[in-house]
Amino acid sequence: MHSDTIAVVPQTSAKKLKKRHTSTNLAGYLFISPWLIGFCFLTLWPMILSLYYSFTDYSLLNSAQWTGFDNMKEIFHDRFFYNSLKVTFTFVLFSVPIKLAVALGVAMLLSRNIRGMSVYRTLLYLPSLIGGSVAVAVLWKNIFGLDGFINNIVPWFGIAPKNWIGMPQTALSTIIILSVWQFGSAMIIFIAGLKQIPTELYEASSADGAGKIRRFFHITLPMLSPVIFFNLVMGVIGSFQTFTSAFVITNGGPMNSTQVYAVYLYQVAFGNLHMGYASALAWILLLIVAIATSINFLASKYWVYDGEGSR
Template sequence: MKGRWDAPFAGYLFILPWLLGFLLLTLWPMLQSLYFSFTDYSLLTAPKWVGLKNFEAIFKDRFFYNSLKVTFLYVITSVPLRLIFALFVAMLLAKNIKFVAFYRTAVYLPSLLGASIAVALLWKHIFSRDGFVNDLLALVGVLPKNWVGLPETALGTLVLLGVWQFGSAMIIFLAGLKQIPKEMYEASSIDGAGKSRQFLSITLPMLSPVILFNLIMGMIGAFQMFTKAYVVTEGGPMNTTEVYGLYLYDKAFTDMEMGYASALAWILLGLIAVATIINFVASKYWVFYETEGGGSR
């Protein structure tokens, strides 16, 4: 009897640190946030139950809709561009060329830095009036401008920063490319298929599960983007880069409306969940799983 219980007990013991961390640092804060979303809470006073008033106020707030617009613009531009660029680089690095391991490491390095403040500060300087970008453009006669300070270009600088950190998606694409049988390309070459036909008929269908994974993970990360906007543009100019995460932060820690901010957080969770479900439902029309007998679903 003792031996029967030893193995399960040891397993539970090993996962106990993770379980405690999940309960205390994830689940409990989420439940607290759910409660606070129905209260008037400023961190300085006790929460006061107000029911759905926070949600009613949110849907009447024009800044809420502005943050949604900015966030959706960021998501629908940065995520596809990041995937395209990551796949392009992955296909280049999938070739057996000299020093390919060094190239893969060098390309992946920016992603190790993540959404660090140092990278955001560097990016802000690069696109400032006295930055490196203007120095390059001056060589072809383009007048300098403050790219992060103009309403028409500020969000674009954040999109470029998101695309620049494509290394994690590139590594996953690279692993997926390695799993495609070479025989498929050889057979298609014999049948007269060119590189473009091979890419459309072999590479993309075989990579479609990987594309779906990178799409969903990139989308979730883009919806939650905060550090880049906070450091590079601070939501300006004229709120053109005030993404949802920055708007939520301002409500919580600038306006001290923690109940309002908690409601915003749960709305964001709902938006991400809906977007993810839509992607999963739509995936049955374009994602190819080899284990399903060659079908498209």
């Protein structure tokens, strides 16, 4: 009798534990179900459809007709595709480094222990919250227009007023400036990174006679390199997908000088209703972003500090 009781108790406990484990899992899935449903129906399923449509001749008015790799072949003979790549790479190469430099510079100023610093951080972070909106893009269009605010200021510096968004030579620059203006997110991350740098390093270097510039290049930048790398990767990915500012301010003009990749994709999809071709363009963009991100990760081992020197 005693041995039977010993045999039953572990079996009963195991059942209880299994039941509790199952109920815990069900509760977890229940809590994440809104995200799972949204991901499956708003992200995963559209991606699968987009991949299928990229191999078809499809518009919103007609059913899809399988064409194999015809869309991919057509892309590489499309001059507007190459133009959009040129404009997008120009935008990324200028906007991302400038934004990171501005964000780091402002972060170093705001990392000091000064009264009311939290207010300054909030004010400088606001552009990142509203900078991607249509309203700000419309405002930017008016600021850089022929009768805009900028043309009231530039004569003070001996510069003749121009239609900044109406000239191919300057239109893309206005969008780059708008992107740089939205440096708040990178700034906040830089501030957090700066606070993690041990003050003992600065004290020891000061005792050795190192100046501010030397401390910046030999302590701040190396110790901050993981944060710089994170902001760089996120900035590059975001810049390749830029759309709202270029679409609202110039709609890709003048003379396609601001026709970034996402704007061209939108024009093909909803202007020309070539959904199959637009889907192929979207997957090419995914491939480009993946390659750019991989290059950043491969190059990071030469300059990102991991606690034991470079990676």
